[in-house]
Amino acid sequence: MFTETLLVSIQQPSASQDYMGWIFQVIWILAFIIVWIYGQRIQTTLMLKEIEGSLSKLKAMRDRSRQITISAIKEIGKPNEDPTARIDRLLEHVDIEPVSLDPTGIIRRLEHIIDVREFRFKDEVRQMAPQADETQINNLTNVLEAALALNQIYKIVRHYYLMGKKTLSFYIILQIQMLLPLIMRESEAFANAIKAFTLGQPIGDGAGALVAARLMHGREKRLISKDTIVSEVDIDGRKAYVIKAVGPGGNVGKPGEAIRQILEEKEGRVALIIIIDAAQKLEGERPGEVVEGVGVAIGGPGVDKYKVEEVAAKYRVPLSAILIKEGIEDVVSTMRKEIVDGVEEAIARIRRLIRENTKEGDTVIIAGVGNTIGIAQ
Amino acid sequence: MGVEGGEVRRAPIFFIAVILIMLVMSIAAFILAITVYLTQNTVEYMNIILSASAILLSIYLLLQMRRRTLGPSLEPLKVLTVIRCVGCNYESRREFERGDYILKEIGQCPKCNGTLYIHSIFREVKEKEKTY
Known part of the structure; x- marks a missing residue:
């Protein structure tokens, strides 16, 4: 019924339809000419x-x-x-x-x-x-x-x-x-x-610093380089040098210089270096997701990264990286719950990496990288 | 222009003008089709469908434009402080207060008299469950 009426209305146009048809045609022609001549200008x-x-x-x-x-x-x-x-x-x-x-x-x-x-x-x-x-x-x-x-x-x-x-x-x-x-x-x-x-709230970028803070909590600390501290922690019979920037003020410290100093002090007798940092997640990835890899996980202009790469290559010390994923909007915003959960998972992974890759009595370096605002030690 | 001085413009005037013209024209076409039906008793399906859809489209665009330009999102976040005891499994939560920082010692545990410290500070974000 509807289709029939529609067909009739199209095939036998009334006076007003005819009138409107002309208007629509003129509008279409005008629109075509305008878009043809001024298309890019309109888009601009x-x-x-x-x-x-x-x-x-x-x-x-x-x-x-x-x-x-x-x-x-x-x-x-x-x-x-x-x-x-x-x-x-x-x-x-x-x-x-x-x-x-x-x-x-x-x-x-x-x-x-x-x-x-x-x-x-x-x-x-x-x-x-x-x-x-x-x-x-x-x-x-x-x-x-x-x-x-x-x-x-x-x-x-x-x-x-x-x-x-x-x-x-x-x-x-x-x-x-x-x-x-x-x-x-x-x-x-x-x-x-x-x-x-x-x-003075902790931010997403401080995920690595929070990992280090948890590990060194209640232990002796000493200043090793500018705005950077180190603490000696026993982890499953291994001696771990845990490094982070001095908190709770907003600081990133000099983790590269600290790692270099410890390696030089120990003349390269370090079984493993683990660096924990926040990393930008890809769209679709979960914030707070923890991933592992090799290499120096230190962002920024590259000075600290270069120092660690140089000294680790000199003494042929293996480098492990643990990354806590987060979106660009989380990096400098107040730390979200998922990232705090990611920190706990990162600590568990550090323990596993140490157990699997070193033996009792070995020395390891653990560096928590990032802005330590709102995170003490 | 409103870039160097003045307040934030909510939506470009040009777009609003174009959409409003489209809305007025489509309402006029719709009224015309209704008038034809009332005077000549002829239902102009094509005109009714076209004008009604144009009305809906322009309303949708107006609403979208309003939603998109509500200004900078600097709304206050709800930040929580989690307090734990060094000695037992006591845990409590409260809203963040100025001066709070992680690992700050803030008194004695009501259960075991151990030291209470700030375990974590975070904001909770509610996100839709993703299926991919």
Whole structure:
């Protein structure tokens, strides 16, 4: 019945259908001409609108993070003068990488630049926040770093947006539009990190540090390199040197230097090096999933990784890696439950690796890598 | 432009304008089809189907646009602190307080008088169960 009526209505059009048919035809022809001539321009405009929306969101995050940084420094550090101008200057801070044209000694030069930068940042925070203790200075430095990252991201996206708008180049706009979802995820992670850093909560990146903290809890510790401690722990009859950054302030320490020093002290008589770190999970993987591998699991600019690779190769010491998987949004956000569960599993895996790959009386090195904010020892 | 100054724009005006024009046109077409039915007693199925679907599509797009641009997600997270005893299996949970950190000693155990310490600090995230 319906089909018959429909067919009749199509085959015998009424006056209004005829009239509307003409309108639809004209609309279709116009739409075709517009899309044919201005298709790419329309697409460019739509992409620019999308970038503009994200840029406004990035600006809101940048402004909010700046405001939180100023409030935190005022609240914790009790400064004598308004720190706003100083913070604004630090938010525009740039790092210049060492020249790579002649790569000889680049790691040493890169380490020097990183050290100078870290010293400069902490010194600036110390001057802005005279009442803050060492832990709070480290945390405030982390807050400042996150605000700086958000400012940099905002400025880079704005650069591409304005350049695309100025030149109307489809390809300039396309590349930033394609990367936008990833950029926004990372930015939201930094925006959440600001809160965690202000309150001194442990973050996802601290998974490795938490493993080391659990192992060395209640044992004697000593400072081995800058902001890094070591503790001698007995694990199933083996002597384990457990390394982590000094907490509970936001620190990553120098795990590479610490491992190098222990290996040199022991003249290479170490049966196994185990490094535990957080690693970015692939989409579909479970947060807190623990995986094993070989190699040096130390992220960052590569200085610590290089040092461990060098000294381990020199003494031919086997390297094992335990990775705790997490999403990019979890790395700098408050640690989630699944990652804490992953830490317990990582400890069980360390014990198994030691039992299977070493014998009683051997020496092993266990390094928990990552930002130790909110994690003591 | 609203990039350097001003507040966050909720959705691009251009898109909203296009969708609103589409909505108005489809409502007009729908009313026209109804008028034809009432005056001439002829059911214009094609026009009714097309205009109704255009109305639904534009409403859907408007709702989607509103949902997508609600501003930065900086909502406060619920963070828990787990306290355990060194000596026995006592465990308690409370909301995170400023100054808490993992392995901080925070008093004596009500069961065995052992030392209480913060075992872990975490946020719980509810995620949909994945089947792949």
